[in-house]
Amino acid sequence: xxxxxxxxxxxxxxxxxxxxxxxxxxxxxxxxxxxxxxxxxxxxxxxxxxxxxxxxxxxxxxxxxxxxxxxxxxxxxxxxxxxxxxxxxxxxxxxxxxxxxxxxxxxxxxxxxx
Amino acid sequence: xxxxxxxxxxxxxxxxxxxxxxxxxxxxxxxxxxxxxxxxxxxxxxxxxxxxxxxxxxxxxxxxxxxxxxxxxxxxxxxxxxxxxxxxxxxxxxxxxxxxxxxxxxxxxxxxx
Numbered sequence: 001x002x003x004x005x006x007x008x009x010x011x012x013x014x015x016x017x018x019x020x021x022x023x024x025x026x027x028x029x030x031x032x033x034x035x036x037x038x039x040x041x042x043x044x045x046x047x048x049x050x051x052x053x054x055x056x057x058x059x060x061x062x063x064x065x066x067x068x069x070x071x072x073x074x075x076x077x078x079x080x081x082x083x084x085x086x087x088x089x090x091x092x093x094x095x096x097x098x099x100x101x102x103x104x105x106x107x108x109x110x111x112x113x114x
Numbered sequence: 115x116x117x118x119x120x121x122x123x124x125x126x127x128x129x130x131x132x133x134x135x136x137x138x139x140x141x142x143x144x145x146x147x148x149x150x151x152x153x154x155x156x157x158x159x160x161x162x163x164x165x166x167x168x169x170x171x172x173x174x175x176x177x178x179x180x181x182x183x184x185x186x187x188x189x190x191x192x193x194x195x196x197x198x199x200x201x202x203x204x205x206x207x208x209x210x211x212x213x214x215x216x217x218x219x220x221x222x223x224x225x226x227x
Contacts, residue, residue: 004157031213040123042203043158043217050213058214090157102148103215105157 004106019078023091030096032074036087120218133191143209150203
């Protein structure tokens with residue numbers, strides 16, 4: 001079974017803090033993604049990575065950056081957290097040549113910025 | 115620019131009946147479509163998919179129909195069970211940016227006993 005692990009399930013941070021969300025996958029997948037889920041807006045892509053050290057902006061990259069130094073790990077960074085970044089964050093991965101375009105999600109990280 | 119739309123935020127169905135969830139898309143380059151199911155406080159899990167070369171795909175109680183001319187797909191669940199109560203997301207990929215999945219807003223399905 002594919003395992004995508006998000007290290008922090010629930011976080012509370014103060015406005016202006018730097019926040020790191022970590023994600024690890026154990027299936028040697030090339031592609032990794034960060035989405036956020038908000039009511040009425042569905043899942044919106046923040047950043048994705050084709051492979052190690054490669055990254056591409058998604059639909060809502062403002063206020064975020066990412067790091068992919070190792071194939072199994074994809075980190076999302078909030079440089080200066082703001083209250084409008086309170087959300088559920090979902091990491092996902094997919095093999096480059098996987099069946100169709102199915103992606104596998106982690107359990108999610110609930111971030112509250114106060 | 116919402117390329118994938120689920121116009122019904124919620125749907126309520128009686129147990130044992132058919133649940134039909136709808137999804138519309140605007141990008142004619144999309145060639146692969148998926149449905150994900152999500153329980154509260156959990157990540158989405160893959161449910162069923164369909165390629166644009168097909169118009170129907172079935173897996174047990176779940177069937178997805180694709181109407182390319184109308185740019186519309188639907189998920190049928192028969193018979194509906196209480197455990198089916200969840201949020202369902204439609205997703206699509208293809209064309210430029212084929213590596214990405216574009217998701218709809220989600221539909222909350224409630225199965226009533």
